[in-house]
Amino acid sequence: TMGDAEGGAEEQDYEEEDIATGGMDEGGLEEGQEDDLFSRLGESSDDPEQKRMYMEYLSLIKEIDCQNKIIQDIKAQVMDMCGKPCKTRNELREIKRLRICMEQENIKLHTMMNRAVQLQNFGSHRHYRELTMTTTVDDDNISPYCVGPCGAPLTGGGVGGSGGTADDCSEEAGGSSCCQVEGQEDRLIKALSKAMQKMKGACPEDMKMMQEIACAIMASKGSKPKQVCSPGPCNKSPCDESSSSICPPPPPARSSKRQRPCPPEPTCPPPPPCGPPSGPCGKSDSLDKLKKRIVSMQCSVKKLLNEVSRRESAQTCGAGGGDDDDDDDYGGGADISRPPCPEDPDPLVISGGKRNTKADKYEKMKENYTRLLTQYQRKDCQMKELEQRMKGFVGSGPSKGASDADAAELNLLRARVNELKEEQLEFKCIMKEQSQQLEDYRNKYMLAQQKVEEQCVSLEKLNMNNKRIEQQINTEVKEIRSKFQEKLNELLHFPKLLENEQLKLAQVCKEKDDLQSKLVVVCKELKSCKIQLENPVADLSPQLAQCQLDLSQARSEIEELLRQRDLFCEQLKTTQDDLDTLRTESAKIIAGTKERAEMIKAQQQDQINRLEKELAQCRATASLSVNDREAVIREMQGQLNTLSYSFDAAQKQIKTLRNHIAYVSNENCFPVKC
Known part of the structure; x- marks a missing residue:
């Protein structure tokens, strides 16, 4: 087991290791810094695989440190919530959730520690330090029965180190009151x-x-x-005779x-x-x-x-x-x-x-x-x-020749x-x-x-009374709520009845208005009938004949209008059919023209693209031809320069040859002037 049983010196070494790894991240991973962190066991250097495992180990110890901090934070939250005198149901659920989360994080930490052990054993051969692993709340509850007089564990050790063994000497005197x-x-x-x-x-x-x-x-x-x-053996530390200072205590020796x-x-x-x-x-x-x-x-x-x-x-x-x-x-x-x-x-x-x-x-x-x-x-x-x-x-014993000193x-x-x-x-x-x-x-x-305990007891009594009163109030409130709910359930059908009665009343009022209008009409007819009964009846036969004639004319006009209406309906139907055909044909024509326009547009776009490509090629060829022309001009200029130089040299040689020939033919002659 590792964690709180580790010594203060080991924690200090691990903090120095964290500081060194932080500096390595800022400045880059260099060979000198690696040697400063963990020195090699031998003189030979690491192969690429061992170097990769060493870099993985350095990143892993950082992750282990972060995981320890996470577990410590969760443990602090659990301890704070457990330290409260009164806990609600939500707080108990939160404590349970935090404990589950702590167990999961502890499993992750154990996995990281196993990987670190594997990297220490099979990775780069170096002088590794021990790694610390924080404990959970359950480990803290058990650990008072698993540690020695100075906090050291009875058995086990840390990662990368060897733990000491504790063999009791009670085998020789077991079962006695001394033990x-x-x-x-x-x-x-x-x-x-x-x-x-x-x-x-x-x-x-x-x-x-x-x-x-x-x-x-x-x-x-x-x-x-x-x-x-x-x-x-008794470790003595002799004190100085002349000094009155405190004698330093002997260092505690570690015995197995x-x-x-x-x-x-x-x-x-x-x-x-x-x-x-x-x-x-x-x-x-x-x-x-x-x-x-x-x-x-x-x-x-x-x-x-x-x-x-x-x-x-x-x-x-x-x-x-x-x-x-x-x-x-x-x-x-x-x-x-x-x-x-x-x-x-x-x-x-x-x-x-x-x-x-x-x-x-x-x-x-x-x-x-x-x-x-x-x-x-x-x-x-x-x-x-x-x-x-x-x-x-x-x-x-003082000898006879002892001195006075x-x-x-x-x-x-x-x-x-x-x-x-x-x-x-x-x-x-x-x-x-x-x-x-x-x-x-x-x-x-x-x-x-x-006194403090008495006050605590009084506070607990007050808390219990408050809880009891709160429970009574809650029960009374629940009873009142149930009564209100019953009353509401009893009165729930009355709004529907009111709506139905209102609808019936509106319908009755409407019927009443209709009957009143009909009553007014009947009253008017009754008055007209009374007036007619009071007045003498005149001869209405010519008026009747005239009305019948008008009625026959109106009927003939209505028939003519109906015939014209039928004719117009037929014409409207034919024109509607023609309009539909024209619409379909025009839609087809428009679609065809659109397709042709799209095709022409695509062709024109392709042609434009092709012409642009050709233009770019022409420009490129023109620039290349210009460059070639300039190069040819430069080359021809160089050739002309060489030819002129060669021509001048040839003329000089011809002149020298002529002079030589003239000198050979006639030594007394002067050289020919060109």
């Missing part, structure tokens, strides 16, 4: 290291406090009287075997490792974690006090002891002064907020306590070294030892006072913590 107590301490250290790995977003004060807690626990663990299963001590003295049991937040409220979980941290700090303080009392008793009875006991004590002091793991501490992100004055005072007192503890350890180291030197002088030095050393003992007593008093103040501040802090 159980040590297992509890290991779990405590594992949880603390995991907390330090997760505190990248916390404030510097929390990080510093976690470092001091880790230092105190490691010092208390290393200062106990141990019977190591497979002890190694884990040493388990024998059962320690009865102390406070360490708290179990803090698991992932499983409750709905993240604030109460953070408070519980803070309580556990305070309890662990109290246990470490008690361990340190027990160790101080043990050393006091050892110093009182150390006059008759041998050199081996002093060496063991010195080794224990070296273990006490050993700093915590050099990795970058990342404790769990505790709920933020402004620190109150009590917490600040508590931090200051704790810092003073740790500072006094380190000074006490330094003085203890110096005192033990001086005691060893004194025992060396006393063991060798040795006696003076011995007196000075004894005075120095007395001074250191006095300082030790002063530091003990100061440590007791600091521990009392620390206890007072712890009690105040616990009271404040209790």
Whole structure:
């Protein structure tokens, strides 16, 4: 497994690698830059295939870095949403979706890492660095049980590197109470290291406090009287006699075997490792974690006090002891002064907020306590070294011829030892006072913590009441809505009935108007009939004959008009048919003329194109002929020049020959003038 178990030095190397790859992209891929990134194993250069695989590896590490950033962003979103005290249904769905997305991105990252391993093994032979791989939320929840005291994994390693093995020495003393107590301490250290790995977003004060807690626990663990299963040589760092500075602690040696001590003295049991937040409220979980941290700090303080009392008793009875006991004590002091793991501490992100004055005072007192503890350890180291030197002088025994200088030095050393003992007593008093103040501040802090928990409980009760009231309101609103819906369903058919009645009313009104108009006509006829009945009837026979004659004439005229109409209809039909035929013929003629015009246009266009081509060819031939003519003219001019030059030369030769002939024929004659 790779990721958070990698060391800070490896992460720094990988950041340097990213910077170098970025510079390579900007400036171009050159051979010198490739050698700067990863040096070759041998002197031979890469073949083209290895070079191509190396370039693929460089691009792949960039993609891996981007993939790590994507997974970290998704994990931050998941942690933020999980940290909310109350989650809605949509938020739970969003958390589930983000987890699925994180798993998919993690699968992509594993595929890239496998490809990177393949390129490292079968690509260009170079000194590759280890690659980091970020972890998911589930890995973070499991990892407190899979890391060692300093955050290193129990098994496995990184890409391109070899991981160390952890063989427990519990095979020799398995099943004893020593293993159980040590297992509890290991779990405590594992949880603390995991907390330090997760505190990248916390404030510097929390990080510093976690470092001091880790230092105190490691010092208390290393200062106990141990019977190591497979002890190694004690790494001593002798202090300078003349200097009063702090002795540098020996570097922690990496051993392939884990040493388990024998059962320690009865102390406070360490708290179990803090698991992932499983409750709905993240604030109460953070408070519980803070309580556990305070309890662990109290246990470490008690361990340190027990160790101080043990050393006091050892110093009182150390006059008759041998050199081996002093060496063991010195080794224990070296273990006490050993700093915590050099990795970058990342404790769990505790709920933020402004620190109150009590917490600040508590931090200051704790810092003073740790500072006094380190000074006490330094003085203890110096005192033990001086005691060893004194025992060396006393063991060798003063010879009869001992010089006064040795006696003076011995007196000075004894005075120095007395001074250191006095300082030790002063530091003990100061440590007791600091521990009392620390206890007072712890009690105040616990009271404040209790108040905070009470407020949290009251807030939870208020939230529950609000939820209950909200549910009641929602149920009442649903009931009212259902009642309104029932009323609406009951009144839904009334608009249709109203429309039907309105239509019937409109129809009845229309019939009423028709009947009123008919009634008016009937009334008028009734009045006319009454008038006719009142007036005497005249002789209407001539009027009737005249009307009949007019009617016969009108009928004959109507028949004539109908006959003319039929004639006109026939003519209209014939003219319509002629018009249709003319339209079809004209359309055919127009289509034919259009086709001919298109054909003529195409022919003319082809002819124009052909003429343009011929014109271009003629222009080209004309330009070529002009060029040829100029070339011929130049050539002929050159030939004429050569001919004229040859002619002049021939004339000169003829002249010389004539002169020669004349000279030969008559030596006394002068040359002929031309």
